[in-house]
Amino acid sequence: MPTRQGRYTLRLDSCPSIVSFAAVVGKKEGEGPLAQEFDIICDDTTMGEKTWEKAESRLQKDAVNRALSKGGLSASEMDFILAGDLLNQCISSTYGLRDLNIPLFGLYGACSTMAESLCLGSIMVDSGAAGHCVCVTSSHFCSAERQFRYPLEYGSQRPPTAQWTVTGSGCAVVAPSCKAPYVRAVTVGKIQDMGITDVNNMGAAMAPAAADTLKTFFMDTGTTPDNYDLILTGDLGQVGSQLVEELLQRESFDISKRHSDCGLLIFDIKEQGVNAGGSGCGCSASVLCSHILNKIQHKELNNVLFLATGALMSPTSLQQGESIPGIAHLVHLSSTSYQDDCTINGH
Structure with a gap:
């Protein structure tokens, strides 16, 4: 069971394990320093879909499926999935994961969502409320630009302080303590x-x-x-x-x-x-x-x-x-x- 340590920290006494994980990224990310470590690198921004939003949903679906496959796990073994993204109503998550038939907690923590999902999933496993929790999130450069800033066709210049929204998704499966991490x-x-x-x-x-x-x-x-x-x-x-x-x-x-x-x-x-x-x-x-x-x-x-x-x-x-x-x-x-x-x- 989690025990409170100080005011806002929870010590997870059983130390849940991340038993499998996967990362799927876009072409630009696949040209960066970590290219050799990603599970899937997509060669175009649409991932074969009709829109950037559908492409982002595909990122999440592929990340979850690859994480389950790597761990020798099936969707039917998962108790909960904790997912979110940057788009309105978290549509990347809901549309991307709707066919998995796993009970879903939709989360919005903006770019903190990966840590938020891991926090909650780990607490659930440590408390015994769940045996397996899938924690996943995503973003897409083109869908984020369209929602939060300017359409790409506008060609706006980016100031030096601006950052580049990563096209990618990461998924971690949390289960009872058995191995590192x-x-x-x-x-x-x-x-x-x-x-x-x-x-x-x-x-x-x-x-x-x-x-x-x-x-x-x-x-x-x-x-x-x-x-x-x-x-x-x-x-x-x-x-x-x-x-x-x-x-x-x-x-x-x-x-x-x-x-x-x-x-x-x-x-x-x-x-x-x-x-x-x-x-x-x-x-x-x-x-x-x-x-x-x-x-x-x-x-x-x-x-x-x-x-x-x-x-x-x-x-x-x-x-x-x-x-x-x-x-x-x-x-x-x-x-x-x-x-x-x-x-x-x-x-």
């Missing part, structure tokens, strides 16, 4: 709003939430950045990554030697023309469900803090002049369980 703890974030109104500066809007959640986790657990091999933020990009390090430095937490960001890992920002880096639900999801979980599984990383960040605005709120609230959820992933710790320590 393990989920040891989760911290649910609080909404932070510093008054940023620029939709082309999402990193600045989300960085305060990332800093607040990390500070909360360190204080709740009595740990420091040096206790972790990697502190991985979701899609802060170049601007937000610098800001979160500065904000935490003011609180006497130096994460600079441990910190990396999915938005900076998935693209070569000097060569691929993505301005400040990657963003979108699919950014952190596809990096986590390939590069990071592979490294934990092979014990190349032991303790990882995965912190997906989200901007909780809508096109309507932006048109009305509202600021952009941010949120960040944290998942502590490890190559060892609490039981392993006891064995290693001889207890």
Whole structure:
């Protein structure tokens, strides 16, 4: 059963396992530094579908099916699926997953959705409420541009602070503790709003939430950045990554030697023309469900803090002049369980 550790962190005493995972990405992502680690790389933006929105649904469907296949699992064994995306009414998830016949929790955490789904799925498994939970999310550059910014045909110029929405999907299947990667703890974030109104500066809007959640986790657990091999933020990009390090430095937490960001890992920002880096639900999801979980599984990383960040605005709120609230959820992933710790320590 989960036990509260500090004020906002839940320790998952059984350490649920991520028993299978998969990542599906688009052509541009497949030309980046992590190309060899993705399960499927699509060679066009439509994935053979008639619209970009249908293409994004296909991303999720393919990611779930590949994760189940890799784990030797079937949809009928899954108790719940926790899914969401960036589009209105989360249509990428509902249309993409409707044929799987798995009970669905639809989530909206913007780009924090991968961490949100992992938090909830892991809590359900740890509590005994579920045996298998599918956690999945996606984004698509073209569908996101059409909804949140300008139609691609408009040809608007992107400022240096802008980020490139990743075309991709990541899926992780959580089950009772059996093997690495393990989920040891989760911290649910609080909404932070510093008054940023620029939709082309999402990193600045989300960085305060990332800093607040990390500070909360360190204080709740009595740990420091040096206790972790990697502190991985979701899609802060170049601007937000610098800001979160500065904000935490003011609180006497130096994460600079441990910190990396999915938005900076998935693209070569000097060569691929993505301005400040990657963003979108699919950014952190596809990096986590390939590069990071592979490294934990092979014990190349032991303790990882995965912190997906989200901007909780809508096109309507932006048109009305509202600021952009941010949120960040944290998942502590490890190559060892609490039981392993006891064995290693001889207890």
